[in-house]
Amino acid sequence: MDYTEFFDDKAQLKMREFVDQNNNPLIREYFCQSNQNKPMLTLIEMKKGFKTVRFEKEASFQAYFLDCLAERNAQAVFYCDRCMQVLPAFEKMKHIVPSYVIFHSALTPSGYLNDQVYSVFKPVTELAKAGKIRGLISSTKRESKDAAEVLQVSHSYDIPVTFTSSEDKIPFSSRTPGKIIAVA
Structure with missing residues (x-):
């Protein structure tokens, strides 16, 4: 194109x-x-x-394509890694698909939970209530608990994130299906 x-x-x-x-x-x-x-x-x-x-709106255009993907695959799962770009499209989708929001940082400017939540995260609560978001994913148990509490979401998961300076080659034959090895 x-x-x-x-x-x-x-x-x-x-x-x-x-x-x-x-x-x-x-x-x-x-x-x-x-x-x-x-x-x-x-x-x-x-x-x-x-x-x-x-x-x-661009969000409606994006939602159109997300709906097309959802129609073609009954087992589709969507992950939102950049709230500002994707959450508006999730909101406008016609199909309900298991969707998760990934958090990489603090929920508030100060880092304190009793402060005002960043505006980019505010739609999460309503989208979860409407069934358009199934849950949240954070990198620590504490972040997961905090996100669930602040955003009033019943499903919040933690997937630990780490860093290694070495590159370990894992033979494909020894990988476990359904397990995440690395996220880049």
Whole structure:
């Protein structure tokens, strides 16, 4: 897939068009200028057969594809590693899929649990209540417990994270199916 960007006379981005190998348009993104004089996405159009599907928000566009994945695989499981980019799409999905949010840092700016939670994590509580998030994953038992308490989520898991300076080669034949060996 390739794309071309179209600009107005003032060099402001107006449209980005993604094309297939035959140069047929597949996706068009339309922009206007924000108050900060930066491109602001206003509409996404996607060709699907002879129809055009429109999305007003990037999250709806992402949710469309996540729903397609969910439809094709009844055993799909989604992991959200960057809340700001993915949680809005989870919220707009039509299908309920086992989904987990991975935490890498403190839940509050100060690190104290009685402080205001980072705004990026606020949707987690409501998404969990709506069944759109099945649980949380943290790197320590304490973080897992804290996240469950602060975000009022009943399923919070810890998967220990560590670092090693050596690279241990493990033969594929000795690996245990379903076990995580490493996460990069």
